[in-house]
Amino acid sequence: MAYKKVLNKKSNRNRFAIPVYIDGIRYESLLSGAIDFELGYPNVFNKYKKNQGAPYKVSGHLIVTVKWANLHPEFDVNAGILPEGDKNK
Numbered sequence: 197m198a199y200k201k202v203l204n205k206k207s208n209r210n211r212f213a214i215p216v217y218i219d220g221i222r223y224e225s226l227l228s229g230a231i232d233f234e235l236g237y238p239n240v241f242n243k244y245k246k247n248q249g250a251p252y253k254v255s256g257h258l259i260v261t262v263k264w265a266n267l268h269p270e271f272d273v274n275a276g277i278l279p280e281g282d283k284n285k
Contacts, residue, residue: 214244215262220274222262233257 213225223229226244230237235254243252249261251271258273265273 217258217260217262217265217273219257226259229259 215224216226216229218229218233226240227237230240240254243254249264251258251260260273265271
C-alpha cells in the first residue's frame with residue numbers, strides 16, 4: 197500500500213478562527229480583534245464561550261460573532277447597543 201498525501205482544503209492556522217465584529221469593525225478572528233483592541237485573549241475567549249456568540253462587552257468594547265449577527269438581522273452591530281434584557285451591560 198502506497199502512502200497518499202491528503203491535503204486539507206482549509207488551512208490549519210485558520211481552523212479555529214472565529215469571525216467577529218468588535219465595535220462594528222469586522223475581524224476574521226477573535227484573536228486578531230483582541231490584539232487590535234489590546235484585550236486579553238483568554239478573557240475575551242472565555243466570555244465568548246459563556247455567551248455562545250451572543251453580544252457581550254469586554255473593557256467597554258462590544259463583541260458579536262458574525263454568525264450570531266447574521267442570525268439576528270434586527271441587531272445593528274454598528275450602533276453598539278446590546279439587546280434589551282442583556283445582563284452584560
